[in-house]
Amino acid sequence: MNRRYALISILIVFLTLILSYAVAEEKIIKMSTTTSTENSGLLNALLPEFTKDTGIRVKVFAKGTGAAIRDGMDGNVDIILVHDKVREDKFMSEGFGAYRLAVMHNDFIILGPKSDPAGIKGLNVTEAFKKIADSKCLFVSRGDDSGTHAKEQELWGLAGISLDKKKTEVIKEGKTANLEYIYPAVLGERYISIGQGMGKTLTFSEEKQAYTLSDRGTYLEYQYGRDQGIDLDILCEGDDNLSNPYGVIPVNPKKYPDVKFEEADKLAKWLVSERGQKLIADYKIEGRQAFFPDAIR
Amino acid sequence: MDFFPDSFKSALLLLWSLDQDLLIIISLSLKVSFFSTLISGLAGIPLGLLISLNEFRGKRLVITVLNTLLSLPTVVIGLFVYSFISRRGLLGSLGLLYTPKAMILGQIILILPIITSLTITALSRIDGRYRKTALTLGANPYQTAFVIVREARFGIIASIIMAFGRVIAEVGISMMLGGNARGFTRTMTTAMALEFDKGEFTLSVALGIVLLLISFGVNIILNYFQGKAGD
Numbered sequence: 001m002n003r004r005y006a007l008i009s010i011l012i013v014f015l016t017l018i019l020s021y022a023v024a025e026e027k028i029i030k031m032s033t034t035t036s037t038e039n040s041g042l043l044n045a046l047l048p049e050f051t052k053d054t055g056i057r058v059k060v061f062a063k064g065t066g067a068a069i070r071d072g073m074d075g076n077v078d079i080i081l082v083h084d085k086v087r088e089d090k091f092m093s094e095g096f097g098a099y100r101l102a103v104m105h106n107d108f109i110i111l112g113p114k115s116d117p118a119g120i121k122g123l124n125v126t127e128a129f130k131k132i133a134d135s136k137c138l139f140v141s142r143g144d145d146s147g148t149h150a151k152e153q154e155l156w157g158l159a160g161i162s163l164d165k166k167k168t169e170v171i172k173e174g175k176t177a178n179l180e181y182i183y184p185a186v187l188g189e190r191y192i193s194i195g196q197g198m199g200k201t202l203t204f205s206e207e208k209q210a211y212t213l214s215d216r217g218t219y220l221e222y223q224y225g226r227d228q229g230i231d232l233d234i235l236c237e238g239d240d241n242l243s244n245p246y247g248v249i250p251v252n253p254k255k256y257p258d259v260k261f262e263e264a265d266k267l268a269k270w271l272v273s274e275r276g277q278k279l280i281a282d283y284k285i286e287g288r289q290a291f292f293p294d295a296i297r
Numbered sequence: 298m299d300f301f302p303d304s305f306k307s308a309l310l311l312l313w314s315l316d317q318d319l320l321i322i323i324s325l326s327l328k329v330s331f332f333s334t335l336i337s338g339l340a341g342i343p344l345g346l347l348i349s350l351n352e353f354r355g356k357r358l359v360i361t362v363l364n365t366l367l368s369l370p371t372v373v374i375g376l377f378v379y380s381f382i383s384r385r386g387l388l389g390s391l392g393l394l395y396t397p398k399a400m401i402l403g404q405i406i407l408i409l410p411i412i413t414s415l416t417i418t419a420l421s422r423i424d425g426r427y428r429k430t431a432l433t434l435g436a437n438p439y440q441t442a443f444v445i446v447r448e449a450r451f452g453i454i455a456s457i458i459m460a461f462g463r464v465i466a467e468v469g470i471s472m473m474l475g476g477n478a479r480g481f482t483r484t485m486t487t488a489m490a491l492e493f494d495k496g497e498f499t500l501s502v503a504l505g506i507v508l509l510l511i512s513f514g515v516n517i518i519l520n521y522f523q524g525k526a527g528d
């Protein structure tokens with residue numbers, strides 16, 4: 001008798017689990033995004049409102065833009081919110097995305113120690129990068145194929161610092177392929193590539209009192225959103241070359257029929273709607289606007 | 298699903314081409330793991346001996362605490378050490394954070410309990426008559442300890458093997474205290490985590506295969522000693 005009761009109760013537990021899972025599953029979509037939108041706290045302000053409006057919950061996976069795009073290409077998520085125009089366009093042209101909408105932008109800033117040993121304060125970004133290269137100071141790089149990392153490589157190029165390529169051969173789909181690691185070799189050991197998210201890069205740079213490139217949102221959150229700010233100052237900002245646009249792309253249902261396109265579509269449209277754009281504009285970190293809406297100004 | 302064959306071929310290709318980055322990563326992994334295991338062994342084996350051979354109040358409690366420390370999460374160790382050695386910490390002026398030394402420090406905390414606890418276990422299996430015989434034959438305490446350790450060699454080397462395996466495969470401490478800086482503190486495990494984050498799964502698994510191959514080599518060497526000890 002006891003055994004039968006045990007069996008029945010186990011069965012009930014299982015059924016409830018499966019049922020609740022099925023019920024919950026209906027209205028959850030998965031989004032891969034960059035660490036900057038998550039670390040800056042923006043998504044925590046936006047997504048609960050979206051859930052309130054539509055009843056759709058969003059599971060967020062925050063990683064580098066490279067990995068977020070990869071998630072989209074593998075059909076692991078329903079929608080991506082990233083910031084690397086070049087790779088986004090590639091993603092679209094290869095048919096992985098349904099469409100791309102420009103959501104918002106913020107800007108990059110160059111951070112460094114208060115004493116500014118390389119003397120870059122107030123310079124434009126190309127001169128600043130040149131000065132850092134010529135100095136004896138450390139520079140910390142994301143090194144994780146993120147949008148910020150891509151931007152940093154672009155900026156070294158603009159500053160006329162030669163970039164070197166280190167190739168690693170791997171086999172992909174039976175063929176040899178090259179993975180490239182691009183870095184400014186002239187900096188030598190002063191260039192520290194740590195392969196981690198924005199937040200970790202900030203704490204690493206602070207620890208080493210090094211220069212680094214950051215998005216403004218994450219910096220504001222780390223500087224003012226915590227008990228103890230980070231011991232780095234904004235030394236360069238406001239240059240046209242430092243603009244940082246974010247795009248949202250629902251994954252193409254023609255490529256992956258399993259993706260929840262309908263809900264993902266709602267999220268994308270909601271982000272560029274008047275309500276979504278207003279929430280983005282109103283999101284402030286310690287009284288400072290962190291993101292600027294691009295769809296409705 | 299060409300994923301696994303691809304990764305395996307990539308691993309061989311990486312080894313075959315003696316990829317410069319890979320060599321740096323491997324040598325750092327081995328160096329850090331070697332020193333943390335060595336230091337922990339030098340401290341842990343005598344410590345185990347001390348606890349095992351002496352009768353004192355609270356001995357069982359000490360052993361229970363040691364066994365509890367076996368499940369200490371690497372993240373907790375990482376945080377604990379981090380708070381001491383970061384610029385704002387007590388030892389901040391030493392500039393230890395994000396250096397191989399910091400990783401060794403954290404890893405010692407991780408495996409010292411393993412070696413101590415397993416040494417105690419190995420010693421407890423040794424017949425008490427060895428000790429009594431040594432003492433009756435006029436051995437001093439050091440000579441007695443030596444006799445007992447020699448008898449327990451097999452178990453003690455097993456604890457070293459286990460500790461080494463733990464640190465070479467460990468990622469939490471290496472990431473938090475080493476910081477995964479390319480060419481300075483990037484180990485095989487943090488490199489794997491990074492390649493996974495970047496979405497380069499093939500390279501990530503290839504690195505995993507390389508790690509296993511190297512671990513295999515190290516274990517062959519240790520096994521040789523263990524085999525000798527078991528004779």
